[in-house]
Amino acid sequence: MKPSQFAKGFQARPDTTSSEKRTALDRLNAIDGLVQEKPKAREPVGRASQPEPVASTEEAAPPSTENESVEYRAWRIEHGYRPGQIIELPLKAIKPSPFNPRHFYLKASIAELAVNLAKQGQQQAIHVIPDYAAPGSYYVSDGGRRVRALKEANKEIVKAIVVDLPIGLESYKLGYDLNVQRDSQTVFDNAIVWKRFIDEKHFQSQRELADHLGLDESTVAVALSVAKLPEAIMHEMVVRPDRFGSNMAYQVGRYHGARGTDATLRLINRILADDLSTRQVADIVKGRAAPQESPKPAGRQRYAQRLEIKLDGVAVGDLKSYGDDRLELRLKGLTKDRRDALLHLIEEMLKAK
Known part of the structure; x- marks a missing residue:
């Protein structure tokens, strides 16, 4: 497949460090640039399930975009779509991407956004990719949280920009970079998704995955170690990203391997209640400190x-x-x-x- 205008940024230059975020900004600005510079095209009328079609002839087609994929060009000619145009799509036609970098979405956060959307409506369009194998449906490229909140608010229509991007590792890399820029990517998302990438042989080793993402191999190794935790335990930590970063999650994972789920849940409660540092938790894991060494009753009551x-x-x-x-x-x-x-x-x- 010929690289698309959005995807060609992946070949422009590799990410060199985990802290480097210019690539994410460049790609986001590329999309925003199309939106700002788009012609005043007529948007679909009413609540149609598809963008309003035009005669599918070369003369009636929107002007070509450099390096766009064959599939995308055929789709936009059929639907009279101009790159960057905001259209309305039925929410039921939107589905999650199998290469979404996010796995965890906090219920409280979704509920809060749903209330806001119910009051003010959708202010920012999501980005979607046509599923060319299933006409009429679209994968979310950016905006998974908004989609969930719209469903929570019982909305039927979503505002969307249809982008030219393949569903695959390139799509994942774009979403991952943007989430890193927004500080919304967690070690727990990485743990689940990276383990699946390895299990499904998208990458043959953690080194290959690290090279693709421009990360140190040790960063990937820590996430894959965290992936051994049950998701129920991850849920207890993902709600507090300020307390459970990569290092703390790694220590909790080590403790779980030695002590099991119930003891680990008690440790998580103690980390939050006593504001334990990563060093203190590491000492507990190594047996240098008792898990309940403070003068508090054994069997701490869990909150309701x-x-x-x-x-x-x-x-x-x-x-x-x-x-x-x-x-x-x-x-x-x-x-x-x-x-x-x-x-x-x-x-x-x-x-x-």
């Missing part, structure tokens, strides 16, 4: 509910409920004024009858 608290879109802590009569609020990173105001509000609420 947990609410993540954000300020200006950044997680600062959580509120947990235990049983019928106990609440535990843990926050950090607050300014003194915010902290004092919050303490005053709580004091006033407790005084109220």
Whole structure:
């Protein structure tokens, strides 16, 4: 397949370090550039299931885009589509990509976005790729969280830009780079997806995978080690990316290998409750410290509910409920004024009858 305009950036130059993010920005700007420079084309009328078709002749076709794929050109000629045009598609026609770099989507985050979409509507179009083998359906290239939130909000239509990108490792690399730029890619997403890539022989070794992503092999090795954890345990950690980065997740994985699931869940609770450092957890894993060495009752009670608290879109802590009569609020990173105001509000609420 001839490389597309969006995909050709992959051959432009390799990523050299895990911290280098220019490639992601370049590719995102390429898409945004098409949107900004698109001609004032007529969008489909009503809630049609497909972009409004035009006569499929070369004269009626939109002008050619350099290096576009044969499949994409045939699709856009059939539907009268211009690159970068925002159209409306039925939400039921959108499906997840098998090469989506994200695996975990937080329920609380999806619910929050769904409320916003219900009030304000969809403000940003998703990017989709036609499934040429199943006409009328599309893979999500960018916007999986928005798709889930739209479904949660019981929407039937999604605004989308149809991009020329093959479904495969190139599609994964673009999404991965963009998620790294947005700081939304977690070690747990990498663990699940990279293990599947190795299992399905997309890559023959972790070194080959690391080379493709421009990462150190040790980074891939840590993620594949984390992949041995049950997803139920990963779910307990993925909600707190501020506490469970690669190193902490790796230590939790080692502990699970030695102690099993129940003990690991108790360790995760203690990491959050006592704000343990990675070094402290490593000492517990090595047997240098007891998992319950602090003077707290054995068999710590698990919380019944947990609410993540954000300020200006950044997680600062959580509120947990235990049983019928106990609440535990843990926050950090607050300014003194915010902290004092919050303490005053709580004091006033407790005084109220």
